[in-house]
Each structure stands twice: as structure tokens, then as C-alpha cells.
Amino acid sequence: MSLIVAGTVRVPPENLAGLKPRMADMIAASRAEDGCLDYNYAEDVNQPGLIHVFERWRDQAALDVHFTTDHLARWRAAWPSFGVSDRKLFAYEVSSERPL
Amino acid sequence: MSLIVAGTVRVPPENLAGLKPRMADMIAASRAEDGCLDYNYAEDVNQPGLIHVFERWRDQAALDVHFTTDHLARWRAAWPSFGVSDRKLFAYEVSSERPL
Numbered sequence: 429m430s431l432i433v434a435g436t437v438r439v440p441p442e443n444l445a446g447l448k449p450r451m452a453d454m455i456a457a458s459r460a461e462d463g464c465l466d467y468n469y470a471e472d473v474n475q476p477g478l479i480h481v482f483e484r485w486r487d488q489a490a491l492d493v494h495f496t497t498d499h500l501a502r503w504r505a506a507w508p509s510f511g512v513s514d515r516k517l518f519a520y521e522v523s524s525e526r527p528l
Numbered sequence: 529m530s531l532i533v534a535g536t537v538r539v540p541p542e543n544l545a546g547l548k549p550r551m552a553d554m555i556a557a558s559r560a561e562d563g564c565l566d567y568n569y570a571e572d573v574n575q576p577g578l579i580h581v582f583e584r585w586r587d588q589a590a591l592d593v594h595f596t597t598d599h600l601a602r603w604r605a606a607w608p609s610f611g612v613s614d615r616k617l618f619a620y621e622v623s624s625e626r627p628l
Contacts, residue, residue, distance in 0.1 A: 429623070435628070452574050469573045470579075473571060473572045474551065478570075480568055517623065519628045520622045520625045521622065521623045522622060523529070523621045527620055
């Protein structure tokens with residue numbers, strides 16, 4: 429069963445430009461992982477600094493490996509210096525999908 | 529079983545500021561619908577004009593009603609004048625969720 433990971437973190441809007449290269453590294457490294465189907469960060473169109481996270485993973489095992497990676501550790505280690513806060517993420521088990 | 533609707537549309541970056549009030553209207557009206565659990569638009573942090581859509585609905589019936597609403601019709605009617613294109617949306621049936 430595949431998984432969607434979705435939710436938000438907050439970044440002070442003035443720090444976002446500096447954080448974007450770190451985000452790009454994290455996105456690229458995560459997408460390269462076995463079992464990563466989708467990995468995106470996007471800024472809310474009406475709430476500056478509210479970052480929407482959207483990930484899809486083949487299965488729980490792939491997500492488990494993701495949490496052990498060096499790029500995730502580097503990403504999280506960068507949070508305090510950029511003021512990243514309010515992590516609210518949820519994992520959804522997906523039983524079917526279809527184009528809409 | 530709840531549903532996630534997720535995917536992307538594209539907007540010419542120079543049109544996004546003009547489209548944001550329409551987006552805000554669509555978001556507010558959709559969130560006010562019975563059975564809407566989440567409704568967001570967000571711009572990719574590294575690809576200007578790539579808009580990530582994320583919605584959660586209580587069930588298929590709620591999503592079915594959403595597709596009949598006036599606010600959805602108005603939103604879609606605005607697309608040509610703002611150059612909105614490349615709609616790629618998927619519906620995911622969710623069998624469980626948990627904080628991550």
C-alpha cells in the first residue's frame with residue numbers, strides 16, 4: 429500500500445530565499461531514493477512562509493529508509509538557523525488512485 | 529473512506545498575482561463545503577508558476593457535490609484569461625491516517 433505524506437512547516441518569509449537551495453537539495457536527494465514517487469515543497473499562495481509538503485512513497489519500508497538518510501538529517505539540522513517551525517505532517521495510507 | 533485530491537496546474541508566473549484573489553475565493557468557498565477537510569493552493573518553491581493543489585474530502589459524495597458548485601464553475605471559467613493550463617490531478621482513496 430502506498431503512502432502520502434502531507435502537511436506544512438512554517439518559515440519566516442524573509443528566510444525563504446536562503447532556504448530554497450537547501451530545499452532543492454533535499455527534494456533532489458529524496459526523489460532519487462528507491463520508492464519515492466513524489467516529493468515537493470510549495471509556498472501557500474495566500475500565506476507567505478507557510479510551506480506545503482507533499483510526498484508519495486511506494487510503501488512504509490521506503491519511508492522508513494527515508495528517515496535514516498543523511499540528507500534528511502542535514503535538512504533538519506538546518507531548521508534552527510532558518511527558523512523553520514510548526515512541523516505538522518501526516519501519513520495517509522492509499523488504497524487506490526485514479527486520474528481526476 | 530476519505531479522499532485526497534492532489535496534483536498541479538500551471539500559471540504563467542506573471543499572471544499569478546492577478547489570479548490570487550480568485551484562488552482565495554475558490555479556497556474559501558471550497559473549505560466551507562460540507563465534507564471538505566482541507567483545500568490549499570501553493571506555488572512550487574523552485575518552479576515559479578507550478579501550482580500544487582491539495583484537497584481532502586470526507587467521501588466521494590462530498591467530492592461529487594464539489595464538482596457541481598458555482599464557485600468551481602467560476603474558477604474554471606477564469607482559467608483561459610489567466611492562462612491556467614496543464615491540469616494534472618489525481619484522487620487517492622485513503623484507508624488510514626496518522627500524525628507523522
